[in-house]
Amino acid sequence: LSPLLFNIALEPFLLSILQDQQMVSYQSPSILRCMLPEGSISNLKYLAYADDVCVFLHNQNGFNLLQSCMAYYGRVSNARFNEHNSEAFSLNGKRDASWADKLGTLRITTYSHLSPPRIYRAISIPGILLTLYYSPTSLP
């Protein structure tokens, strides 16, 4: 039961991200929306599994808002985020100098533009996944 309780304990943090209107969400691919349960993914702000939370940020204001969410959640729940173990990655595969500067000032030293973060690298088989989901014959 404890993992379920952990879900509930983390829920306020996830909700604070979801409900922050100023934090721009990511318009997820339509192909993804139609393949997952209704309501599960429309505007994607984060992906979470267990204690790994991956937040998508469109601009640096979003990062400031995220930091506020983290600080508030940390104060009420005793959670602590490790910036030096957190990692950022560019979604479009290109390094953005302004993001690199911003992240550098916040002690997030890993800013990758060539590969997704470690947890997804470790378990993903991108070639197979993308082949499956982009092959016209595999679509309903």
Place this chain on the structure above:
Amino acid sequence: LVKKLLNPYPPGFIPSKFIDDNVLALSMVLEQAKSLELSVVGILLDQEKVCDRINAGNLKSTLHKFAFPQSSLIVSPKLFFGNKVQININGSLLNLSYKKDAFVRTIRCHLYCLT
């Protein structure tokens, strides 16, 4: 019940939610961002000893906000804190009371001994 309480993007531990879903979603997002040249950054947050640091009072008030009954508010935090484990091996009861980080190792050792 927990699935109904959580937002549509739960962090796992519920039926039909697998990390592969996230891998697929991230793959799709990466492909779209590349094709549209979207300047979006993903940040994977690392939390320090996340389960060990959960605050009992905060967990209790969160459960209260979720309208859990009072009896649950008393029992549920005990699943996180102050656990005491007893293992019965052929009628011989071992009392274990270890810190959480040592708990798994201890269980493994005992299971190994059993094998």
